[in-house]
Amino acid sequence: MDKKGPVKGRDMTMLTVxxxxxxxxxxxxxxxxxxxxxxxxxxxxxxxxxxxxLVTPGLVDPHxxxxxxxxxxxxxxxxxxxxxxxxxxxxxxxxxxxxxxTREATYQELLEKALFHLDRMAMHGIxxxxxxxxxxxxxxxxxxxLRVVKEAxxxxxxxxxxxxxxxxxxxxxxxxxxxxxxxDMSELFDVIKQENLAEFIDIFTETGVFSIVQSRRYLLKAKxxxxxxxxxxxxxxxxxxxxxxxxxxxxxxxxxxxxxxxxIQKLANSQTIGVILPGTSxxxxxxxxxxxxxxIDAGAAIALATDFNPGSSVTENLQLIMAIAALKLNLSPxxxxxxxxxNAAHAIGRGEQAGRIAIGRKADIVIWDAPNYKxxxxxxxxxxxNTVIKNGKVLYERPAIR
Ligand code: NIG
Ligand code: FE
Numbered sequence: 001m002d003k004k005g006p007v008k009g010r011d012m013t014m015l016t017v018x019x020x021x022x023x024x025x026x027x028x029x030x031x032x033x034x035x036x037x038x039x040x041x042x043x044x045x046x047x048x049x050x051x052x053x054l055v056t057p058g059l060v061d062p063h064x065x066x067x068x069x070x071x072x073x074x075x076x077x078x079x080x081x082x083x084x085x086x087x088x089x090x091x092x093x094x095x096x097x098x099x100x101x102t103r104e105a106t107y108q109e110l111l112e113k114a115l116f117h118l119d120r121m122a123m124h125g126i127x128x129x130x131x132x133x134x135x136x137x138x139x140x141x142x143x144x145x146l147r148v149v150k151e152a153x154x155x156x157x158x159x160x161x162x163x164x165x166x167x168x169x170x171x172x173x174x175x176x177x178x179x180x181x182x183x184d185m186s187e188l189f190d191v192i193k194q195e196n197l198a199e200f201i202d203i204f205t206e207t208g209v210f211s212i213v214q215s216r217r218y219l220l221k222a223k224x225x226x227x228x229x230x231x232x233x234x235x236x237x238x239x240x241x242x243x244x245x246x247x248x249x250x251x252x253x254x255x256x257x258x259x260x261x262x263x264i265q266k267l268a269n270s271q272t273i274g275v276i277l278p279g280t281s282x283x284x285x286x287x288x289x290x291x292x293x294x295x296i297d298a299g300a301a302i303a304l305a306t307d308f309n310p311g312s313s314v315t316e317n318l319q320l321i322m323a324i325a326a327l328k329l330n331l332s333p334x335x336x337x338x339x340x341x342x343n344a345a346h347a348i349g350r351g352e353q354a355g356r357i358a359i360g361r362k363a364d365i366v367i368w369d370a371p372n373y374k375x376x377x378x379x380x381x382x383x384x385x386n387t388v389i390k391n392g393k394v395l396y397e398r399p400a401i402r
Contacts, residue, residue, distance in 0.1 A: 001057065001356045005342040006273055009299035012335040012343075017373065021055070025363040028391035033359060048394075050367045053386055054375065056337065057357050058127025058364035059318050060344035063254050063275050063305035065165075066131035066152075067114045067145045070101025072310045085284050085312065086208055086236060095135070095169040098310050102135035102145065110148045117308070118156045120316045123396050125385045127364035128345065128354040129158055130305075132202055134165030137181075139188055142166045146197040157390045161348040163230060164192055167203035167210055167218055178210065182218045189225045199349060200251065202230040205241040212240055219248050228349060234259045235280070246270040252303070252347040256295070257281055257288045264291060268298035273347040276339070277307035278324040284312055292329040302331075303347040304339040323380035333374040363392040 001007070002016050022039035024032030032042060075097075078088055088094040102110070114131075121129055131149045136142035142164070149162045166185035174181035192198050201222035205215040219229050228251045233241025235255035242263035245253030253259075253267065254275040267274050276290045292302050304321050307313040315321075318340055325331045325339065345355030354364060367387040370376055376384055388396040 001338060001342045003342070005338075005351055005355070006271070006301035006346040007338050007343055008301040009268070009296055012296055012302070012338045013332060015334050015337060015373075023055070023357065023363075023365065025389075025392045028362055028393075030357055030359055030361055030363045033357065048367070048387065052371070054368040054370045054373055056366050056368065056373065057341045057355055058366055058388065058390065059125045059340045060128045060348070060350070060355050061121065061126045061305050061308070061318050061340075062130050062252070062303050062344040062347040063277060063307050064129055064131055065134060065307070065309035066117060066129070066160075067110050067133065067148050068098050068102050068135045068310050069105035069110060069113070070098060070310065072097060075311065079285065086206070089169065090208060092172065094311055096172070098135045099137050099141075099169070099171065103138070103141045107144055107148060110145065111151055114148055114152050115156055117316055118152060118158050118160075121308075122158055122388055122390070123385065124317050124319060124383050125366040125368070125388055126316075126318055127158060127366075127388070127390045128161070128348075128350055130161045130163060130348045132163040132165040132168075133198070134168030134202070137166065137169060137171040139184070142185070142188060143191070143197070146192065150195075150197055157393070157395055159350070159354065161200075161350060162198040163200040163202050164188070164198040164227075165202040165204070167215075169204065169209055178214060182210070182214055186218060186221045189222060189227070193225060193227075198227070200228045200230050202232065202254075204232040205239055205244065206232065206235060207237040207239065212244055215241070216244060216248070219244075219250070223248065230254060234263065242267055242274075246272050251349060254305070255280065256290045257286065259291065259295075264295050264298050264300070267295060268300040273301045273303050273343060275303045275305050275344075275347050276325070276329065277305055277313060277321075278328055279313040279315055279321050280307050282324055282328070283314065289328045292325070292331060296331070296335060301343050301346070302335070302339050303343040304336065305344065317383065319376055319384060320381055322377040326377035327380075333377055336377050337373055363389055365389040369398065
């Protein structure tokens with residue numbers, strides 16, 4: 001990835017492939033890039049031979065719901081009967097069933113579970129990840145989730161960027177007064193800032209959840225407090241969340257499955273990154289895949305994420321999302337690689353740290369069991385990582401069976 005980014009529109013097709021390249025790492029940093037031949041001048045204490053395999057920057061997953069209690073495999077049958085996602089939520093299931101499980105879980109249980117999922121992400125080549133709260137919907141549990149993320153950053157090698165998503169659903173006791181609920185959640189902004197518990201504030205702008213007017217008011221408060229903004233926008237109904245993200249200067253608008261033509265145009269003319277989550281369309285059995293092709297053609301910067309969560313996209317595997325992006329969004333392999341590296345990093349405020357292999361940056365590098373970069377979106381549903389390097393250290397190596 002040559003361009004610093006965010007890489008917009010047609011530029012997303014421009015990447016350079018170095019054949020027979022070598023990378024020098026000192027401590028946690030990339031200090032040298034050249035050809036294998038030139039690398040003989042380096043005095044290396046350890047050499048890893050990639051043996052002709054593909055080597056890329058570590059993947060960046062810019063949208064996950066990492067911390068939650070329980071699981072929702074029982075909902076699969078409801079989905080198969082055709083019960084819509086928002087109806088399950090209305091009946092107190094869906095997000096609200098995970099809220100009950102997350103409230104019941106202890107801090108330690110949530111931490112162990114989050115670390116387990118982080119391990120799996122790392123195995124799949126992710127070296128930087130965003131993590132949202134949003135399964136507490138009360139002060140105690142939301143802060144519990146955020147503190148779990150904070151502790152996870154100290155004990156897990158992956159870089160984790162935290163987002164407060166207290167406005168993820170209306171809890172039953174506030175059913176008739178969503179405004180009061182949003183006020184309560186916004187009262188947490190100060191403690192979140194003081195304890196450095198999150199960089200971004202996110203909201204689910206959707207029918208039966210929060211309206212455009214409520215979302216705007218809530219996010220403006222967050223902006224005043226100095227937070228970056230994100231929106232779960234236009235996932236199921238086209239309320240105009242994409243336009244709102246642009247209007248407020250949000251760092252990203254996420255989902256965008258049913259964004260209007262006007263929304264696409266506004267996104268293209270803005271600095272806001274469209275974070276597309278095609279695993280969710282796939283998992284919810286929707287025909288509405290985000291029009292990422294039109295967005296890029298219009299000049300927008302697009303990133304891809306797993307949306308890893310227990311209800312609408314149950315996977316830690318960003319490689320699978322890359323395949324879905326090729327098959328369902330019609331993106332080229334070059335666009336897909338930008339979307340999971342440099343643009344994904346920009347979508348979570350890490351454009352200067354992650355998403356590219358460059359001198360002076362952290363050595364977050366993946367060696368793939370693949371002959372070239374087009375291979376990863378092509379061969380779907382399995383893990384292609386051979387070696388994952390984070391901060392200059394080998395984090396994962398594919399175990400030998402024979
Ligand atoms: O990004 N849309 C809202 N939130 C999540 C799903 C959360 C859940 O179902 O538990 C999403 O799809
Ligand atoms: Fe999400």
